[in-house]
Amino acid sequence: MSAPQSAEKTRTTVPFSESPASLEMKRPKNDSKHAEQEHGFEWVELIRIAFVACAAGAVWFRVWEPFPHISVVGIAAALIGGYPIFKEAFENIVERKMTMELSMTIALLSALAIGEFFTALVITGFVLAAEVLEGLTVGRGRRAIEDLLDFLPRTVSVRRNNQAIEIPAESLRLSETVIVKPGGRIPVDGVVLSGRSFVEQAAITGEAMPVEKLAGDPVYAGTINQSGALELRADKLGRDTTFGKIIDAVERAEKSRAPIQKTADRLAGYLVYFALGAAVLTFIITRNVRSTISVVIVAGACGIAAGTPLAILGAIGRAARAQSLRVASTWKLWLKWTRCCWTKPAR
Numbered sequence: 001m002s003a004p005q006s007a008e009k010t011r012t013t014v015p016f017s018e019s020p021a022s023l024e025m026k027r028p029k030n031d032s033k034h035a036e037q038e039h040g041f042e043w044v045e046l047i048r049i050a051f052v053a054c055a056a057g058a059v060w061f062r063v064w065e066p067f068p069h070i071s072v073v074g075i076a077a078a079l080i081g082g083y084p085i086f087k088e089a090f091e092n093i094v095e096r097k098m099t100m101e102l103s104m105t106i107a108l109l110s111a112l113a114i115g116e117f118f119t120a121l122v123i124t125g126f127v128l129a130a131e132v133l134e135g136l137t138v139g140r141g142r143r144a145i146e147d148l149l150d151f152l153p154r155t156v157s158v159r160r161n162n163q164a165i166e167i168p169a170e171s172l173r174l175s176e177t178v179i180v181k182p183g184g185r186i187p188v189d190g191v192v193l194s195g196r197s198f199v200e201q202a203a204i205t206g207e208a209m210p211v212e213k214l215a216g217d218p219v220y221a222g223t224i225n226q227s228g229a230l231e232l233r234a235d236k237l238g239r240d241t242t243f244g245k246i247i248d249a250v251e252r253a254e255k256s257r258a259p260i261q262k263t264a265d266r267l268a269g270y271l272v273y274f275a276l277g278a279a280v281l282t283f284i285i286t287r288n289v290r291s292t293i294s295v296v297i298v299a300g301a302c303g304i305a306a307g308t309p310l311a312i313l314g315a316i317g318r319a320a321r322a323q324s325l326r327v328a329s330t331w332k333l334w335l336k337w338t339r340c341c342w343t344k345p346a347r
Contacts, residue, residue, distance in 0.1 A: 045135070049128045052081035056121035074117025082108055082124045084131070098269030101127070106272065110293040119297060151203065151222040151243065156187050159231065178232045180225045189236035189243075192217045197228035204242055222246075275299030 055077030058064065064073055079086075082105075089105035092098070104127045111120035156169050159177040169187060172178070177193060180186050186199065198210035201223035205211075210226050213219060219232055222243035238244050275296050283292040 045128065045132050048081055048084075049125055049132070052077055052121055052125040052128065055081070056118055056125065059118045059121060069115060071115075071117040074121060075112065078108060078112060078117070078120045078124055081121070081128065085124065085127055098272050103269075103272040103275075106275075107297045107299075110296045114290050114293045116297070123297070151185060153185050153187050157181070172234060172237060174234055174237060176234050178234050180230045180232060182225060182227055182229060184225050186219050186221055186223045186225060186230075186232070188219075188221050188232065188234040189241040190219055190232040190234050192219060193231045193233050195228055195230040197230050198226040199230075200224040200226055204246075271299060 055073055059071050059074045059077075065071060085101055085104055085108070088099075088101040092102045104123060108120050108123050111117070111123060152169065154169055155166050156172050157164055157166055157179040158172065159165075159179060164179055172188070178186075178188055178190065182197070192213050192215050194215055195213075197213055199213050199219060200210045201207060201220055203222055204220045213230060219230070220243060221236075221241040236242075236244075239248055278299060279292045279295040282295045283289070286292070
C-alpha cells in the first residue's frame with residue numbers, strides 16, 4: 001500500500017474546532033493508545049523490511065534449499081513481505097490505474113517466475129523502504145502542524161465582571177477583554193485596549209524587531225508579548241485569525257500529495273507500458289522467456305519509487321534548516337536591540 005494513501009487512513013489530522021469562532025484548535029491526543037498505534041505502525045514496517053533483508057541474505061548464501069530449483073525461503077519472504085504491495089496493486093487493477101505499486105508487482109512476480117528469488121526480495125525491500133520514506137514525509141508534515149499549535153496558549157486570562165480569571169481557550173468569546181502578561185503568547189487577533197509593550201510578531205509579519213504596541217494598535221494571534229502587560233479586545237478567534245489561516249493552509253498541504261508525486265506515478269505508468277512493449281519486442285526477436293522477463297524486471301519503476309520520497313525529504317530538510325537560520329538571525333537581532341535599549345552608557 002502506498003505510503004500517502006495508507007497514511008491518510010492512519011494519521012491523526014489536527015482540524016480546527018467545529019465552531020468557527022472557537023479559539024482552541026484540536027491537538028493530537030498524546031494518550032498511550034494513540035502513541036502505540038503510531039509506534040506500532042512504524043515498527044511493523046521496519047520489521048517487515050528487516051525480515052525481507054534477512055531472507056535475501058539466506059537466499060544468497062543458500063542457507064536452506066530443500067528443492068534444487070525453488071527457494072522456499074525466497075518465495076515465502078516475497079509473498080509475506082510484499083503483501084502491502086500486492087494489495088495496493090490489486091486495488092489499482094480494480095480501479096484501472098497504472099501506478100508504481102503495480103509496476104513493482106509485475107517486476108516482482110516476473111523475478112519469481114524465472115527463479116530470481118534474490119532479485120525478487122531486493123525489489124520487495126526497495127519498495128518497502130520507499131514507502132517508509134514517504135511515510136516520513138507525512139510524519140514531518142504532522143509534526144509541523146503540532147509545532148504551530150504550540151504557539152497558541154491552552155488557557156486565556158480574561159476580564160469578566162471587573163475580575164481577571166483564567167478560562168480554557170475554547171471558552172473565549174468575541175469582543176471579550178483578554179489580558180496578556182509579559183512573556184505570554186497572544187491568543188487572538190484584536191486591538192490593544194490598554195497597556196504598552198513590545199510584541200515579537202516575526203511569525204506573522206516577518207518583522208525582525210519587536211514592534212511597540214499602544215492603545216488602538218492591532219495584534220495577532222501566535223505573536224509574543226515581550227515586556228509590559230496588555231489588555232486586548234478579541235476581534236477574531238481560531239480559524240478566523242491570521243495564524244489560524246496559516247495552520248489551515250498547512251493542514252491542507254499535509255493532506256495532499258506533492259505535485260511531483262503525482263507526476264512520478266504518471267511516469268511510472270508510462271514506464272510500465274514501455275517495459276511491457278519492450279518485453280513483447282524482446283520475445284519476438286529472441287524467443288527467450290528469461291530474456292523477456294528480465295526486461296520487465298530491469299524496467300521496473302524502483303528508481304521512481306525511492307527517488308521521489310528521497311527528493312521530498314531532502315527539500316523538507318533544506319527548508320527546515322533555512323527556517324532555523326532565519327529564526328536564529330531574528331533572535332540575534334532582538335538580543336542586540338535589547339542591549340542597545342537597556343544598557344546604560346558608561347560615564
